[in-house]
Amino acid sequence: MSTLTTPDTSPLPTSEVVYRIQGGEAVVGEIRALGAKNFTTKAMVAALLGHSPTTLSNVPPIGDVAITQEMLAAIGVGATTEGDTLTIDPAPLASAQVPIPDSGSNRIPILLLGALLHRFDEVAVPVLGGCRIGERPVDFHLNAIEQFGGTVTTTSAGYVARRRKRLHGTQIKLPYPSVGATETCLFLSVLAEGRSVIANAAIEPEIIELITMLRAMGAIIFTSAGREIRVEGVPQLWGTRVPILGDRIEAASWACLAGASDGDITVSGINPNNLGNFLAYFQQAGGGFELLDSTTVRFFRRGPLQPTVVETDVYPGFSTDWQQPFALMLTQANGISIIHETVYENRFGYLKALNALGANTQLTTHCLGGLPCRFRDANHEHSAIIVGPTPLRSAGNIITIPDLRAGLAYIIAAAIAHGTSFIRGVPMLERGYGDVVPRLARMNLRIERVNDR
Ligand code: EPU
Numbered sequence: 001m002s003t004l005t006t007p008d009t010s011p012l013p014t015s016e017v018v019y020r021i022q023g024g025e026a027v028v029g030e031i032r033a034l035g036a037k038n039f040t041t042k043a044m045v046a047a048l049l050g051h052s053p054t055t056l057s058n059v060p061p062i063g064d065v066a067i068t069q070e071m072l073a074a075i076g077v078g079a080t081t082e083g084d085t086l087t088i089d090p091a092p093l094a095s096a097q098v099p100i101p102d103s104g105s106n107r108i109p110i111l112l113l114g115a116l117l118h119r120f121d122e123v124a125v126p127v128l129g130g131c132r133i134g135e136r137p138v139d140f141h142l143n144a145i146e147q148f149g150g151t152v153t154t155t156s157a158g159y160v161a162r163r164r165k166r167l168h169g170t171q172i173k174l175p176y177p178s179v180g181a182t183e184t185c186l187f188l189s190v191l192a193e194g195r196s197v198i199a200n201a202a203i204e205p206e207i208i209e210l211i212t213m214l215r216a217m218g219a220i221i222f223t224s225a226g227r228e229i230r231v232e233g234v235p236q237l238w239g240t241r242v243p244i245l246g247d248r249i250e251a252a253s254w255a256c257l258a259g260a261s262d263g264d265i266t267v268s269g270i271n272p273n274n275l276g277n278f279l280a281y282f283q284q285a286g287g288g289f290e291l292l293d294s295t296t297v298r299f300f301r302r303g304p305l306q307p308t309v310v311e312t313d314v315y316p317g318f319s320t321d322w323q324q325p326f327a328l329m330l331t332q333a334n335g336i337s338i339i340h341e342t343v344y345e346n347r348f349g350y351l352k353a354l355n356a357l358g359a360n361t362q363l364t365t366h367c368l369g370g371l372p373c374r375f376r377d378a379n380h381e382h383s384a385i386i387v388g389p390t391p392l393r394s395a396g397n398i399i400t401i402p403d404l405r406a407g408l409a410y411i412i413a414a415a416i417a418h419g420t421s422f423i424r425g426v427p428m429l430e431r432g433y434g435d436v437v438p439r440l441a442r443m444n445l446r447i448e449r450v451n452d453r
Contacts, residue, residue, distance in 0.1 A: 021414035022446040027263035029443030034060035035244030039206040047088040052239035063431035096120035105129020131403035134344040140181035169194035189231035190219040246270035255299040256325035307335030324409035340369030345380035350406030392417035401425030
């Protein structure tokens with residue numbers, strides 16, 4: 001077990017964009033959740049399977065969308081943006097050699113591999129980016145492509161998939177209900193010849209939304225209890241119109257901001273059902289909520305925060321993308337809380353900076369929980385102990401974002417810490433959160449984007 005307490009004292013470069021936050025007050029106000037990052041980019045890939053244009057609305061202004069758009073443009077896909085509406089026309093698609101984007105990297109290239117293989121005999125995509133929160137292998141994706149009749153070569157530059165004839169349906173059982181691998185299987189199966197069965201599939205709300213979108217494009221997909229998806233392949237799909245669902249990860253984060261700061265935040269633009277068990281854990285920790293209408297929820301504290309034991313899991317479990325903001329709430333709870341992370345082996349990189357602000361957290365390689373965990377016999381620090389309540393203080397501390405979701409946790413940390421904090425690594429955060437500074441500043445949080453050029 002290790003205690004982490006190293007403050008970052010490096011000088012702040014004058015040319016770098018950082019967030020300056022003066023915290024210590026309850027955050028109160030209204031905020032609209034933007035379109036879900038982890039559905040938008042998948043919908044952009046799905047649009048390539050159609051024969052006619054697809055229009056996405058409620059598209060968030062985030063880096064991940066820009067990166068995906070750059071990759072699509074590089075292979076000839078037409079894309080026109082009007083406000084938050086993005087129309088994707090796959091007709092001019094001219095090449096399946098996807099270059100490395102200049103604007104950054106994300107997880108989308110591996111999804112393009114399967115989707116483009118229906119249209120081209122050979123597809124090449126670059127190596128993946130995204131957050132370093134574990135090894136993040138892509139073996140399930142590559143095995144799926146082979147099972148559908150393709151072959152894949154891995155090179156230092158990326159992945160090359162080939163096929164000799166139309167892909168064929170298959171029966172596939174994922175070793176773990178991976179979100180991305182389920183998406184790859186869906187993209188492969190909808191246009192493959194014959195029937196496919198995907199067992200042990202992910203059922204996250206963004207997957208269900210993707211299935212609905214593919215059905216609207218003409219795909220024949222059946223879902224059933226027990227994580228099984230059956231697809232009857234069709235020869236052709238059409239474009240469609242898709243309003244992007246509100247981001248449930250954002251919404252939970254604003255709830256945690258209300259809980260941690262003893263504030264009161266009304267979040268609009270979300271389907272509360274998609275928050276699933278988060279709402280149970282939030283209440284167990286002392287939070288409360290009120291449904292104002294079918295897409296608007298008000299979050300607040302019902303009383304003193306209580307210590308809570310949380311294990312992250314695939315949906316409908318507590319999402320791994322919720323644990324970072326929730327940890328901030330737990331630093332303010334009266335007692336010892338535990339988070340057992342079972343989805344990614346290395347997702348607690350942000351605790352070090354929290355300890356420097358006054359939090360009392362420790363990591364252990366032991367599984368502090370009862371869920372089956374793939375990291376049980378490995379040496380990963382994947383359980384956290386959080387002792388609260390610890391008031392946070394910042395005397396100009398500079399905290400550097402290690403990964404996207406940790407970035408939002410740092411905003412919450414800086415919001416509840418008395419004093420001024422600086423947050424570095426802004427491009428990483430803005431890859432997944434759009435207009436974050438103006439939206440938070442419209443509540444009473446004193447946040448600025450400084451050194452903006
Ligand atoms: N895994 C494998 N082999 C594979 C694929 C996955 O071992 O071929 C393992 C992963 O290493 C991980 C687990 O399976 O331990 C789950 O990974 P999954 O494939 O479900 O994750 P993903 O599709 O790469 C998406 C989101 C993540 C989110 C996870 C879990 C996107 C772009 N990313 O990742 O979001 O945490 O599902 O819900 O949709 C984020 O938004 O910050 C983020 C990391």
